Amino acid sequence: MRHPAINGGLIAAIVVLTAGAAQAQQSLQVPIQFDFLSPGARSLALGSAFVAVADDATAAWTNPAGLWNLPDSEISLEGRFSGTEQQFMTGGRLSGQVSGRLTDVVAGPQFAKLSADRTGLSFLSFVYSMRKLKIAAYRHELLRVDQSFDYAGVFQFEPNLRFDNRDIAFTGDRKIVIDNYGVSVGRQLGPLNRKWGPVLVGAGISFAKFSLDYQASTFLHQTFYGALDPIQMLARSKQSGDEWAIGATAGVLVPIRGIVTIGAAYRNGPSFHFTSTVTPTTTNVQTSAEERFDVPDVIAAGVRIGPFSSPRATWQVTTEYKRVQNSELRSSYVASFLRVNDPSEKAYAFSIDDSNEFHLGAEYVLSSRRWRPSFRGGLWYDPDHSVQYSSPTTNDLYDERFRASLSTGKDLMHYTFGLGLLASRQLEFNIAGDASSRSTVISASAIVRFRKTPPKPPDLPPLE
Numbered sequence: 001m002r003h004p005a006i007n008g009g010l011i012a013a014i015v016v017l018t019a020g021a022a023q024a025q026q027s028l029q030v031p032i033q034f035d036f037l038s039p040g041a042r043s044l045a046l047g048s049a050f051v052a053v054a055d056d057a058t059a060a061w062t063n064p065a066g067l068w069n070l071p072d073s074e075i076s077l078e079g080r081f082s083g084t085e086q087q088f089m090t091g092g093r094l095s096g097q098v099s100g101r102l103t104d105v106v107a108g109p110q111f112a113k114l115s116a117d118r119t120g121l122s123f124l125s126f127v128y129s130m131r132k133l134k135i136a137a138y139r140h141e142l143l144r145v146d147q148s149f150d151y152a153g154v155f156q157f158e159p160n161l162r163f164d165n166r167d168i169a170f171t172g173d174r175k176i177v178i179d180n181y182g183v184s185v186g187r188q189l190g191p192l193n194r195k196w197g198p199v200l201v202g203a204g205i206s207f208a209k210f211s212l213d214y215q216a217s218t219f220l221h222q223t224f225y226g227a228l229d230p231i232q233m234l235a236r237s238k239q240s241g242d243e244w245a246i247g248a249t250a251g252v253l254v255p256i257r258g259i260v261t262i263g264a265a266y267r268n269g270p271s272f273h274f275t276s277t278v279t280p281t282t283t284n285v286q287t288s289a290e291e292r293f294d295v296p297d298v299i300a301a302g303v304r305i306g307p308f309s310s311p312r313a314t315w316q317v318t319t320e321y322k323r324v325q326n327s328e329l330r331s332s333y334v335a336s337f338l339r340v341n342d343p344s345e346k347a348y349a350f351s352i353d354d355s356n357e358f359h360l361g362a363e364y365v366l367s368s369r370r371w372r373p374s375f376r377g378g379l380w381y382d383p384d385h386s387v388q389y390s391s392p393t394t395n396d397l398y399d400e401r402f403r404a405s406l407s408t409g410k411d412l413m414h415y416t417f418g419l420g421l422l423a424s425r426q427l428e429f430n431i432a433g434d435a436s437s438r439s440t441v442i443s444a445s446a447i448v449r450f451r452k453t454p455p456k457p458p459d460l461p462p463l464e
Contacts, residue, residue: 142179239275
């Protein structure tokens with residue numbers, strides 16, 4: 001038989017020892033989404049398959065070798081709206097029979113949608129064009145996270161002891177901001193070849209500003225089946241960081257017979273330090289640790305076919321493969337929760353898979369029409385890169401909770417579209433969208449070019 005009142009008292013006696021582990025559980029199920037979409041509305045519309053195109057100011061971040069393709073100095077800016085939606089486990093009953101009392105009314109895990117919207121200036125750059133070198137300075141918004149989440153505590157049945165168990169409650173807020181300020185250069189390497197070339201190379205360095213503010217608390221319940229009791233706080237957790245770090249980018253473009261271009265780039269993500277603390281309210285003895293937040297490295301390679309021209313239009317197709325090393329987050333940020341809150345061997349059952357992304361885009365330009373309207377579309381495959389849990393051999397209540405809370409990650413397919421207008425030789429506008437079942441991105445960008453003044457013809461003597 002089950003005795004909720006007695007079991008509630010037992011839980012209250014031992015729950016301080018497991019408060020940190022429960023806090024880690026709920027924090028880890030909220031993923032940090034690093035979708036490394038290239039900046040710029042045109043790139044977004046092409047399915048972010050831009051490493052082999054890289055023919056505007058956003059090349060400073062995507063592939064600095066492409067800066068050489070810019071004959072004139074220019075300013076580029078982009079504004080983006082991004083909306084994401086994640087599943088977050090808030091309560092429910094994972095095992096045993098639903099009692100129907102107070103909050104114990106849902107069979108199975110209960111999830112809520114955790115939404116986050118962001119609108120702002122995402123990219124700004126200036127490219128200075130010289131005869132032998134192209135230099136770009138830029139600011140890029142890499143990450144914006146602002147989340148609040150509440151966990152009521154799931155109900156479970158302990159088969160060996162034959163009583164109900166309830167996980168402790170949890171509330172948290174997390175804000176993370178990473179902004180990049182960088183300088184990139186691009187130039188031609190070697191002379192023109194009959195089969196390929198000229199080969200273009202580029203490199204850049206970025207100075208990233210990192211800010212982290214995470215605060216969370218665990219609580220007991222008013223009764224075993226009741227709601228969170230704000231008076232009975234068990235522990236407080238905090239993560240804070242404010243630091244600058246350096247990253248680097250390198251890229252190459254190889255044109256082949258004027259029809260195909262091969263592009264590749266490597267981006268080394270910066271690494272930041274922050275402080276993580278846990279303070280049980282029963283003792284107020286703070287446990288503190290210095291931790292890392294590693295931005296994943298990215299390797300990208302792609303092929304552009306075209307552009308092909310006709311009297312009325314031009315068109316091209318571009319592809320890209322991107323390897324995002326998300327596992328670096330497992331050894332840094334995710335591990336910060338596990339080391340402080342759960343030093344047991346089960347901490348090793350968590351993982352994050354590296355992402356193998358595939359991007360495809362196409363562009364069709366009505367070159368004979370006024371404003372040269374460009375129609376773009378694409379798609380890309382976004383594999384699941386949320387935190388995964390592999391149950392060890394024990395298969396206890398701990399395993400049951402993590403299997404449920406970390407079960408919502410899935411592969412996604414993104415579909416993209418966009419339009420570009422060339423208002424004049426100096427001014428270009430682009431809009432684009434990227435949509436999947438869990439995210440929406442809307443982008444608008446403008447490019448202002450500073451055409452070089454043609455050389456003044458020499459003064460000639462008047463004709464006799």
